[in-house]
Amino acid sequence: MAQSMMKKMVVSGACVVVGLTRRTSARCLATTGINLSTKTKERELPAEGEITKSVFMSQSTDVFTNLALEDWMYRNMDFTKHHVMMVWRNDPCVVIGRHQNPWLEANVPLLAEKDIALARRNSGGGTVYHDRGNLNITFFTPVERYDRKYNLELIKRALFRGFGIKSVINERQDLLVRNKYKISGTASRLSRLTAYHHCTLLVNANKNDLKGALAKRETNATPSTPSPVANLVEMDNRVTVDSLQTAVGYEYLRTPALHLEDGGQNTISKQRGFQFINPTEEWFPGLAQLKSELQGWDWCFGRTPDFTVSRTFPVPAELLAPSKVYSGTQELAINMSVVKGLIDDVTLNIPPGFVESGFHGEASVITHMKGKRFTSEALTALQEAMLTRHLSSDVRKLDEKEQFVAKCFDQVVNTI
Numbered sequence: 001m002a003q004s005m006m007k008k009m010v011v012s013g014a015c016v017v018v019g020l021t022r023r024t025s026a027r028c029l030a031t032t033g034i035n036l037s038t039k040t041k042e043r044e045l046p047a048e049g050e051i052t053k054s055v056f057m058s059q060s061t062d063v064f065t066n067l068a069l070e071d072w073m074y075r076n077m078d079f080t081k082h083h084v085m086m087v088w089r090n091d092p093c094v095v096i097g098r099h100q101n102p103w104l105e106a107n108v109p110l111l112a113e114k115d116i117a118l119a120r121r122n123s124g125g126g127t128v129y130h131d132r133g134n135l136n137i138t139f140f141t142p143v144e145r146y147d148r149k150y151n152l153e154l155i156k157r158a159l160f161r162g163f164g165i166k167s168v169i170n171e172r173q174d175l176l177v178r179n180k181y182k183i184s185g186t187a188s189r190l191s192r193l194t195a196y197h198h199c200t201l202l203v204n205a206n207k208n209d210l211k212g213a214l215a216k217r218e219t220n221a222t223p224s225t226p227s228p229v230a231n232l233v234e235m236d237n238r239v240t241v242d243s244l245q246t247a248v249g250y251e252y253l254r255t256p257a258l259h260l261e262d263g264g265q266n267t268i269s270k271q272r273g274f275q276f277i278n279p280t281e282e283w284f285p286g287l288a289q290l291k292s293e294l295q296g297w298d299w300c301f302g303r304t305p306d307f308t309v310s311r312t313f314p315v316p317a318e319l320l321a322p323s324k325v326y327s328g329t330q331e332l333a334i335n336m337s338v339v340k341g342l343i344d345d346v347t348l349n350i351p352p353g354f355v356e357s358g359f360h361g362e363a364s365v366i367t368h369m370k371g372k373r374f375t376s377e378a379l380t381a382l383q384e385a386m387l388t389r390h391l392s393s394d395v396r397k398l399d400e401k402e403q404f405v406a407k408c409f410d411q412v413v414n415t416i
Contacts, residue, residue, distance in 0.1 A: 045144060046081050051257040054272040055249040058088035060279045063119045063130065066090060068290035069279040070138055071122055074189065074196055077140070084140040085252045086277070087245050090130040092206075093117040094213050097125045097187060101304045103338075103374065107215040109414045116213055120300045123198065125187025129213050133205035133231070135241050137248065138198040145258065146195035148173060148188060153260055154251055155184070155201070162247030163236045174227065175199075181230035203241045204233040249274055301341040301373070308337045313408045319401055320353035330354060332405070334412050338374045346370065354401070369409075379410055 058066055066088045073084070093116055094106045102108055102118055105127040111118050130136065139151045152169050159165040167175050167183065175184035186199040207229065232239040253271045254263050281288045293299055312331045320330055330351035337345045346366045368385035372378040386402045398406060 043080075043142075043144070045142060048256055048258045051081055051083055052270065052272050053083050053085070053253055053257060055252060055274045056084055056086040056277045057245070057274060058086060058277050058279055061089055061091045061132065063090040063093040063095065063117055064291045064295040065279050065287075066136070067095075067119060067121055067294050068287050069277070069284065070196065070198070071290050071294075072284050072287050073140060074122075074191070074194055077194075079140050079194060080142050082272070083145075083257050085249070086138040086140070087249065088136045088138070089132055089134060089241060090136065091117070092129075092131040092209060092213075093119055094127060094129055095119045095121055096127045098122055098303075099124060099305060100127060101307055102301055103304070104307070106213055110212055110215070114209070114213075116209070117295075118300055119294065120303060121187070123187040123189040123196075126185055127214060128185050128200050129205065129210040130200060131205050131209065133203050133241065135201045135203055135244050135248075136198065137201070138196050140194070140196045143190050143193055143195040146188070146190060146197065147258075148186065148197050150260060151197050152184075152186070152199070154255055155199070155248055157255075157260070158244075158248040158251035159232075161251065162243070163232075163239055165232065165235045165239075175201075177230060177232075177235055180228060182227040183230060183232055201244060202229060202231045203239055203244055204231050207231065297341070297373070304338070304341050306337070306339045306344075308335065309412055310335045311408070311412050313411070315351060315354050316404070319404055320351075321356035324353055324356070326353060332408055334408060336374075336412060341374055343369050343372050343374055343378055348405075374413060376410075376414065378413060379406065382406060382409055 058069060060066055060069070069088075070086065073086070077084070092114075094102075094111060096102050096105050096118070098121060100120070102120070106118060108118065110116075137151075137155070141147070149169070152173060152175060155175065156167050156169070159167055165177060167177050168179060170176055173186050174182050175186075177183055183202050184199045186197065188195065188197040210229070232244065250268070253268045253273065254265070255261065256263055256267060277283075279287060310333070312333045315330045315332055320326065330353050332351065332354065333347075333349040335347045335349075336343060346369050348366050365382060365385040368381045369378045372381050383398065383406055386398055386406070
């Protein structure tokens with residue numbers, strides 16, 4: 001019964017479009033009376049008293065499902081008279097901003113080793129770590145009524161009302177406790193008609209995993225700005241994800257839609273309340289396609305802005321020609337440019353002593369890496385290319401010098 005009621009509510013506020021994709025820009029607004037050709041500034045928006053609110057609680061803990069649900073609602077639902085706050089949590093994952101570099105922002109090899117998902121969201125902002133100890137919140141409104149400060153102030157009020165925790169909003173619009181420790185990051189997405197603002201609250205997240213997952217590497221791209229973080233449970237051990245979800249949810253429902261005022265039970269009684277959301281294809285036709293695109297390599301990694309990596313490696317003395325005397329450390333230098341997640345160009349600068357010791361054919365083997373993904377796929381191509389030079393030999397394996405070169409490339413691609 002509850003599921004059928006929820007399905008009816010969702011469909012009544014949205015156009016259900018089968019096969020909706022990320023590139024689709026049209027919305028069905030037949031039920032709202034809004035003409036797509038009408039400019040945003042000409043829309044007549046309802047008075048505050050005509051707006052109702054809901055708290056949607058996603059029942060999924062999969063980051064790609066929740067990001068797809070967020071995108072589906074943004075594309076399809078009409079929030080003119082109905083503002084929505086969605087609360088959701090994820091299994092361990094790292095979420096990067098729309099224009100960020102995953103190799104710069106996260107320890108990608110560690111994520112694969114620990115089975116921590118990496119996702120790219122549609123909004124801007126910095127990189128965050130999620131696990132079941134995070135509460136994620138998304139505020140949906142018409143674009144004209146997008147108000148990030150209202151949302152953050154509302155969360156501040158919930159923290160103080162529910163747990164006596166004082167917090168401040170800094171110039172970057174992060175929430176801080178004790179004037180230093182970050183408990184929430186924030187980002188947003190705005191279109192001509194609709195906007196959402198989302199943030200994450202650290203409740204009792206695994207800070208060791210957070211630190212390891214967000215380790216940085218050196219490239220020519222611009223990284224996120226790190227901040228000291230704290231869990232809310234460190235401020236008050238009564239805080240849990242469930243209790244915080246309830247506190248923020250009720251603060252949202254007891255507050256009028258357009259200004260910060262405690263309306264109490266009278267305002268709560270006029271809202272649509274808390275509603276469980278089951279983010280499935282049955283409830284939200286087209287959701288599966290959105291999820292598929294969000295978890296694809298082309299979106300998560302291929303959308304990365306172009307970057308370059310440069311590393312130098314000291315060559316072990318035993319791999320150098322013994323007949324020469326060297327004035328300093330002999331170094332092998334690797335420079336690599338990456339375009340759309342694919343290796344576009346590679347240069348390998350080899351010291352003379354290493355060449356004279358018997359390493360040859362470097363130019364021909366590294367060209368096999370071009371066009372490969374900036375992953376172990378490129379290393380496999382390199383090793384296979386070097387092995388082709390051993391076809392006439394009974395032993396098909398890399399010699400010590402080739403192993404050293406392969407190890408250097410591995411460190412370029414797979415280590416921070």
